[in-house]
Amino acid sequence: MGVIKKLPIYTEKLPGGGLILTSLETVINQAQAKSLWYLLFGTACCAIELMCTGASRYDFDRLGMIFRATPRQADLIIAAGTITKKMAPRLRRLYDQMAEPRRVIAMGGCTIKGGPFYYDSYSVEKGIDHIVPVDMYIPGCPPRPESLLEGCIHLQEKIKKQKLSDWQEK
Amino acid sequence: MTFDELKEYISANYPDDMTLLDTGRCEPFYEVKAEKLVAVCKRLRDDEQLKFDYFCNLGGVDTGERMEAVYSLASYSMKLRLDLKVILPHENAEIDSVQEVWPAANWYERELWELYGVNVKNHNNLTRFLLPDDWDQGFPMRKDWDAPDFIRMPEL
Amino acid sequence: MKLLKDIKNLLIGMRITGKHLGRHAITIQYPEERWEMPERSRGIVVLLSDKETGDLNCTGCLLCMKACPSAAIFIDAPRDPETKKRKLLTFTVDNALCCFCGLCEEACNFSAIKMATMYEFSEPEKEGFLWDMKKLQEVGLDVDYIDTRKKKPAKKVPKPATDSGTATDKIVPDTLDSDAKQTPPAPEPDKPKEDGE
Amino acid sequence: MAELRTEEFTVNMGPHHPSTHGVCRLILTLSGEKVIKIVPVIGYLHRALEKICENRTYAQCIPVMDRFEYVTAMSCEYLFSNAAEKLAEIEVPERAEYLRVIMLELNRIASHLIFYGVTAMDIGALTPFLYGLREREGIIDLFEMTCGQRLTYNYIRIGGVSKDIPPQFEPKCRETIKTIREKLNDYEGLLNENPIWLVRNKGIGVLPADLGIAYGVSGPVLRASGVKYDIRKDDPYSIYDRFDFEIPTRENGDCYDRYLLRLDEIKQSLNIVEQALDALPEGDIKAKVSPNFKPPAGEVYARVENSRGELGVYIQSDGGKKPLRVKMRGGSFNQLQVLPEIGTDCLVADLVAIFASLDIILPEVDR
Numbered sequence: 001m002g003v004i005k006k007l008p009i010y011t012e013k014l015p016g017g018g019l020i021l022t023s024l025e026t027v028i029n030q031a032q033a034k035s036l037w038y039l040l041f042g043t044a045c046c047a048i049e050l051m052c053t054g055a056s057r058y059d060f061d062r063l064g065m066i067f068r069a070t071p072r073q074a075d076l077i078i079a080a081g082t083i084t085k086k087m088a089p090r091l092r093r094l095y096d097q098m099a100e101p102r103r104v105i106a107m108g109g110c111t112i113k114g115g116p117f118y119y120d121s122y123s124v125e126k127g128i129d130h131i132v133p134v135d136m137y138i139p140g141c142p143p144r145p146e147s148l149l150e151g152c153i154h155l156q157e158k159i160k161k162q163k164l165s166d167w168q169e170k
Numbered sequence: 171m172t173f174d175e176l177k178e179y180i181s182a183n184y185p186d187d188m189t190l191l192d193t194g195r196c197e198p199f200y201e202v203k204a205e206k207l208v209a210v211c212k213r214l215r216d217d218e219q220l221k222f223d224y225f226c227n228l229g230g231v232d233t234g235e236r237m238e239a240v241y242s243l244a245s246y247s248m249k250l251r252l253d254l255k256v257i258l259p260h261e262n263a264e265i266d267s268v269q270e271v272w273p274a275a276n277w278y279e280r281e282l283w284e285l286y287g288v289n290v291k292n293h294n295n296l297t298r299f300l301l302p303d304d305w306d307q308g309f310p311m312r313k314d315w316d317a318p319d320f321i322r323m324p325e326l
Numbered sequence: 327m328k329l330l331k332d333i334k335n336l337l338i339g340m341r342i343t344g345k346h347l348g349r350h351a352i353t354i355q356y357p358e359e360r361w362e363m364p365e366r367s368r369g370i371v372v373l374l375s376d377k378e379t380g381d382l383n384c385t386g387c388l389l390c391m392k393a394c395p396s397a398a399i400f401i402d403a404p405r406d407p408e409t410k411k412r413k414l415l416t417f418t419v420d421n422a423l424c425c426f427c428g429l430c431e432e433a434c435n436f437s438a439i440k441m442a443t444m445y446e447f448s449e450p451e452k453e454g455f456l457w458d459m460k461k462l463q464e465v466g467l468d469v470d471y472i473d474t475r476k477k478k479p480a481k482k483v484p485k486p487a488t489d490s491g492t493a494t495d496k497i498v499p500d501t502l503d504s505d506a507k508q509t510p511p512a513p514e515p516d517k518p519k520e521d522g523e
Numbered sequence: 524m525a526e527l528r529t530e531e532f533t534v535n536m537g538p539h540h541p542s543t544h545g546v547c548r549l550i551l552t553l554s555g556e557k558v559i560k561i562v563p564v565i566g567y568l569h570r571a572l573e574k575i576c577e578n579r580t581y582a583q584c585i586p587v588m589d590r591f592e593y594v595t596a597m598s599c600e601y602l603f604s605n606a607a608e609k610l611a612e613i614e615v616p617e618r619a620e621y622l623r624v625i626m627l628e629l630n631r632i633a634s635h636l637i638f639y640g641v642t643a644m645d646i647g648a649l650t651p652f653l654y655g656l657r658e659r660e661g662i663i664d665l666f667e668m669t670c671g672q673r674l675t676y677n678y679i680r681i682g683g684v685s686k687d688i689p690p691q692f693e694p695k696c697r698e699t700i701k702t703i704r705e706k707l708n709d710y711e712g713l714l715n716e717n718p719i720w721l722v723r724n725k726g727i728g729v730l731p732a733d734l735g736i737a738y739g740v741s742g743p744v745l746r747a748s749g750v751k752y753d754i755r756k757d758d759p760y761s762i763y764d765r766f767d768f769e770i771p772t773r774e775n776g777d778c779y780d781r782y783l784l785r786l787d788e789i790k791q792s793l794n795i796v797e798q799a800l801d802a803l804p805e806g807d808i809k810a811k812v813s814p815n816f817k818p819p820a821g822e823v824y825a826r827v828e829n830s831r832g833e834l835g836v837y838i839q840s841d842g843g844k845k846p847l848r849v850k851m852r853g854g855s856f857n858q859l860q861v862l863p864e865i866g867t868d869c870l871v872a873d874l875v876a877i878f879a880s881l882d883i884i885l886p887e888v889d890r
Contacts, residue, residue: 040541042545043545043567043885044568044570044590044886045590045593045674045886047545048593048594048637048674049673049674051637051641051656052659052660052673055652055657055660056656056657057354057657058356059353062353062355081545081568084566084569085302086302086566086567087538087568090567109424113420113452114423115422115423115424116395116396116586117570117575118423119323119324119397119578120320120322120571120578121574122307122320122574123570123571126321127452134452135450136448136449136450137449137450137451137452137454138447138448139447139449140426141424141425142675143445144445144673146446147445147447147448149356151448153357154450197824199822223737226739226824226826226835227850227852229837229850230850231839231850233839233847240822240824240837240839240850242835242852246750246752249757249758253824272737273737273860274738276860277860299564299565299566300565300566300569301566301569311574323397323578331718332718335716335718339717341712342709352657364671364689365689366668366670366671366689367667367671367672368671368672393583394583395579395584395586396586425586425675426672426675427585427586427675427677428672428677429582429583429677432685441671
């Protein structure tokens with residue numbers, strides 16, 4: 001019941017049961033934050049760290065994050081690794097195939113700004129934020145699994161704070 | 171066969187085809203004329219003493235004035251290593267494909283064409299494969315290449 | 327027969343699984359429980375301050391900037407025309423470009439820059455990774471380090487009362503001279519482009 | 524009965540596909556479930572590492588080389604350092620060579636463990652993935668303890684290594700070796716005689732030795748076809764001639780043999796690490812190399828045996844502090860070239876197994 005204690009909830013005991021009241025916003029946000037299924041989108045070095053995070057020591061599942069091989073079942077792209085100019089349209093297409101609400105984590109320096117390939121590289125996209133909107137950036141080359149976990153927790157906090165009215169405006 | 175023996179063997183058997191360059195360290199580098207390349211390669215592969223049947227590497231080099239193609243060969247059974255170098259002009263360079271000798275050369279030659287603009291004759295599939303399909307900015311590995319969104323490392 | 331063989335194989339597989347049944351899980355419950363970072367671990371770049379005075383150890387010698395393979399460090403430290411000493415004006419590290427190789431730390435002779443063991447720096451905005459001198463100093467305040475630069479002034483300056491601010495200044499010229507020989511005019515780097523767009 | 528006619532159709536596998544280990548695209552022409560033509564399309568991870576190296580000093584090239592083949596980054600570092608040392612004729616201290624061998628072999632084991640996990644995951648078994656990566660973490664801890672990073676180490680430098688190993692390294696390393704030896708039995712127990720594993724791997728994707736030789740295939744893939752060729756023995760670099768180890772080979776050249784061969788290689792590598800730890804001498808860890816390292820003009824092609832075959836680098840120096848040309852060569856480049864030859868006339872599902880067993884990693888192909 002640990003989760004329920006943290007919710008803004010009104011509970012009342014009634015004969016023959018109980019009544020729980022909470023805001024719809026909280027329920028939706030909690031649901032979204034606690035089941036971020038991510039797309040297996042690893043291109044380079046960061047993919048190995050993404051694999052390590054999914055493996056036994058760091059265990060992504062604890063955060064409710066399970067890998068999906070298809071964008072249609074995913075809520076989140078973790079762009080792990082360098083995105084080249086040839087790959088960029090594919091990333092966009094994968095993003096377009098995902099259902100709303102969808103989110104993007106840019107993992108590693110390459111996805112933020114090109115990282116070590118910013119200078120002198122003719123084929124690396126300098127940041128993925130002009131291909132897809134990014135919700136969270138994680139620095140590192142590659143980031144440690146803990147950094148990735150921290151980024152995901154940070155993203156969950158961000159999701160929990162969102163307002164339903166913001167969604168309408170979108 | 172040690173490298174010294176290899177050098178002796180080559181100078182005895184391939185006197186006209188290959189010239190030793192002194193730039194290579196530890197392992198011999200030989201210069202081969204572009205028009206003789208395929209014939210020499212075939213001989214090297216079929217030579218009973220050498221058996222260079224392993225195509226390790228092909229790299230293009232742009233020194234600013236000329237193009238070079240460096241073939242690194244090895245032999246699975248005789249445990250030998252050898253490098254061949256073909257010197258080409260900077261513009262409109264052409265080289266014969268060694269695909270018929272070693273099928274492994276196929277992709278290396280495509281890469282040489284794509285990144286350096288060295289035309290490979292008699293190649294069965296000279297198409298773009300490393301760069302995006304709609305690439306129209308020339309041959310990026312050349313020293314004088316530049317593009318609007320290409321950022322050079324600041325000279326610090 | 328085949329069925330029996332299959333059952334046997336299944337049992338072999340289950341035996342291995344069974345061996346792990348009662349064992350303690352090796353998973354680290356991350357936010358509550360943390361992996362103990364080794365001392366040499368290379369996390370984010372920080373600037374170190376003097377333990378006593380609180381000033382930055384950095385003398386603006388530009389060695390780390392030259393060593394960086396991804397040009398993530400920008401230092402503006404013009405040479406004073408009279409005293410020939412450098413004055414550190416800005417020190418910016420772009421963590422989005424940094425490749426965490428540790429070459430800057432090795433290049434530094436003044437214990438001024440270090441790759442700290444911290445690693446939790448996710449940001450919702452891309453601009454958050456451009457860290458200026460103040461932020462780098464702030465993060466580096468509690469970083470423990472071995473000060474290697476005090477040895478030289480101890481030989482040269484007999485006065486024990488010298489505060490370390492001047493002590494660092496004293497050793498600047500001789501190391502800088504050797505540096506200056508390679509690049510005779512004071513290198514005035516063009517400020518690299520801040521953004522790739 | 525009229526003969527059923529099936530229309531050929533084209534399927535695009537990748538560039539984002541979980542079983543292509545990154546970003547390889549295969550254009551498959553299918554007749555029913557059968558693959559009749561494969562056209563690999565690469566370049567989705569072409570990061571221009573060679574161009575970047577041309578604009579970095581020799582010391583700065585090493586972090587770039589780390590990204591060339593990140594699963595065995597130590598080999599890349601060693602390769603580049605070795606080539607630069609050959610150019611400048613630098614003598615490396617004894618202790619540094621031993622440390623290098625320890626790191627190279629540990630990294631080979633780590634890479635094969637990834638292969639073990641990922642291949643099994645491609646074929647549909649998730650447990651080996653968790654097991655393989657669990658033991659790999661033990662090795663990664665050793666690396667982190669020594670050089671501070673988990674994946675891109677920047678540890679082996681021109682002239683030696685950057686740091687000496689910490690005192691707790693040796694006991695921890697021996698413990699890790701012991702654990703991996705124990706766990707290897709588990710690994711073999713899980714898959715070696717597993718009927719599903721056998722059906723999916725045995726006799727699939729046979730690479731005949733002459734085809735492998737023609738396409739310049741090297742490393743475990745070639746050794747599984749019966750060609751005993753290992754650069755560690757045949758063109759010894761570093762101090763590999765001092766250790767007592769065997770080069771395992773297999774005869775059939777199918778996916779199953781490639782898998783078994785890699786497990787055998789792990790055992791041999793464990794032996795090498797143990798021997799190196801026993802014989803580790805005291806002394807310097809780095810030769811004197813000036814910070815402004817400038818090798819004389821010349822050129823060199825150096826090669827090492829890494830977990831995916833021959834890893835080579837060609838460096839041409841014009842005497843300046845930056846190399847004139849760095850050309851990298853990875854074993855996967857040739858392995859992917861041979862895939863259309865051995866992958867045709869099999870089922871799509873088998874193609875996944877073949878791709879996995881060749882252990883292709885795309886940064887090596889695209890660079």
